[in-house]
Amino acid sequence: MSAAMQRSLVLAMLLLSSLAPPARAANEADYKAAYAAAEVASKEASGMRNQWTTTVSTLAAAKKAGDGGDFDGAVAAAKEAEALAKASIVQATSEKEAWKAMEIR
């Protein structure tokens, strides 16, 4: 590897490291935002009569962690609950037609 290439590589690594966001602990506001987003998706799934038990339990875990001051844990659980709720919405939407594929005719 030439000296010029080595210099470019070092510069590129420095540039990348300067762009990476600094790791910081989640705070209460992060938790509340994540929880609110999860709750919206969960309510939509419930309105479609297609709530998953895991969405409910993960949302409860997020609240428990948030109430206990573990905001990192609370944000992670809330995001997971939101993902679960969104997956159940996708399922309910696709099944509006997809169920016919399983029908005995």
Added chain:
Amino acid sequence: MKASISLLRGSLGAALVAFALAVPSVSAADKVDPAADAKAFQKFFFKKFPDVKHDDFVNGPYSMNEDMKRQWQEKEEFPPYEFSLDAGKEMFATPFKNGKTYADCFPNGGIGIRQNYPYFDTKEGKVVTLELALNRCREANGEAPYSYVKDEMASLTAYMAFTSRGKPMDIKIPDDPRALEAFENGKRYFYTRRGQLNFSCASCHVQSPGERIRAEILAPALGILNAMPIYRSEWSGMGTISRRFITCNSQTRAVPLEPQADEYRDVEYFLSYVANGLPISGPGARP
């Protein structure tokens, strides 16, 4: 003028063609035809399990596995649902505070009528299940309704099923678009995947009857309600149809609906109708 008329005619013609292409034609497959559905449903199971006698499908997993069947036949000497049956008989005969009994609420005094439930109530425009009719009877006579998932309801339905044993399921679908809609909704519910495990009722009871799921042998969907209510060893107690639906939902990690929700009433209507002709065998016993 002539040019504009011909232009208008041309546009109208094109619009009609476009409309005809855009609106999906109603094919025979889209028409609600319960009789054809029931025929196809039964044919599917009879073909899939050619060695099972048709009336034996109502015995669920025992119709699929000879060893289990022998164990069950031994158990039937002293059936685990007997206590429930005795309690149900007594409850059925005990008058309400106003002096009336359940017999006053049902045709033929409630004896030998299980095979006609659920039915479509044209006044209400909805499906009425036996469990629902029993609670309505209680409320009409000033009594508090029973829980749909607990022992009292199981005991009452056990007794009513017992008095109807051997009678062929005989569910009617009146010539009413709401009844056809209820049947169709029930069918859709039965085949729709739900829960995090992405299972429909059919995933287990159409695609895999006779197969094991953990330690259990899955029952065929055909005639699955004819044996209700059931004593389940897994539950160490009796279970109503409501309890069975709710538990099935939970097992797929779906939040169950409230007992006797429209969807549950409709799926009971669908499953009972497609089992028309098969005998009532309840109360049943299951592992």
